[in-house]
Amino acid sequence: MSIPATVAVFVGSLRKASFNRKIAHILADIAADSLKLEIVEIGDLPLYNQDLDDEGTPPAAWTAFREKVKGFDAVLFVTPEYNRSVPAVLKNALDVGSRPYGQSVWGGKPGAVVSVSIGAIGGFGANHHLRQSLVFLNVPTLQQPEAYIGGVGHLLDDDGKLTNEGTRTFLGKFVADFAAWIEKNRAH
Template sequence: METKVIAFSGSLRKESYTTKLLKAFQKSAPVGITVEIIDISTLPFINEDLEADLPQPVKDLHAKIKSADAVIFATPEYNRSYSPVLKNAIDWGSRPEGNNLWKTKPATIIGCSPYSLGAFGAVNHLRQVVLYVNLYIMQQPEFYLSFIADSMDEQGNITKKETQDFINGHWKAFGEWIEKFNSTKNN
């Protein structure tokens, strides 16, 4: 049975390292797991006035979340936090009130940076939010990638064996995490 993972990049920049990292994860997915990267650039800002007649991008997001077995959040770090576009997507996925579509889905957070901390602050800040919406966030192993530009070429292909091994190791743990929660749902 195919496991469907939806993935979100917290960067909208065309040549985003975060999106390139997410695509590297997509290419490295183990057999039996498919990864769909969801475009969140068209989501309107969260606004309860829109909840009576949800905009189509929000309806599309809801459909993607409902159909998913698990979630990956990829975040850059902006001022020691994650990006507003990720927060907006998470909020829409938990609204309208009483309609939290995230609850009980296994999830992981990955972060990267062209600098030395690898989005450590952003990943840990984002954990607080996803815990509240009751995602089953994988705590270990953590994934922070510093100096990402040194690990990939301009097309986003991973060029360092250590980085690819890091991605593969995270996938191994995340695959087991997904299986743990999805097997209990099917029993």
């Protein structure tokens, strides 16, 4: 049996009661036998400013983030949609990890996107906008199954546990396909 791939999980919502964080934890539970998912916090990263890298004075939080992400085999983004795009905190994490130029922590890491929304279209805009950045960052991103979790407020109980079996089955398939995608695309 092979060692489970390690997956850095980035949650695009900073709310304490974030549906996205709850879904990220559910995914980690579902994946426990095949993947090791770990949430990497992004809320305290200072906004990216290239001058700080150019001057050789990047904030310690940037350096720690970059070093941490380098150690993972793959990446998973669980995000809400803000104004038909990704939240600023998630875009900032992408920018911090992609610099200094030529030293991106993202390049070649297999990835996947799950968008989560209380609305009916499940964060479609954010999901696809994020994929545009991932193409440029050389993150081979799982194409199928696409994961748009709409109406999430009706899928979880008061403790954040998934109550919808159809969604649980779908997320199980998503995790299995993501594990196969990682195995196919990860650097050995």
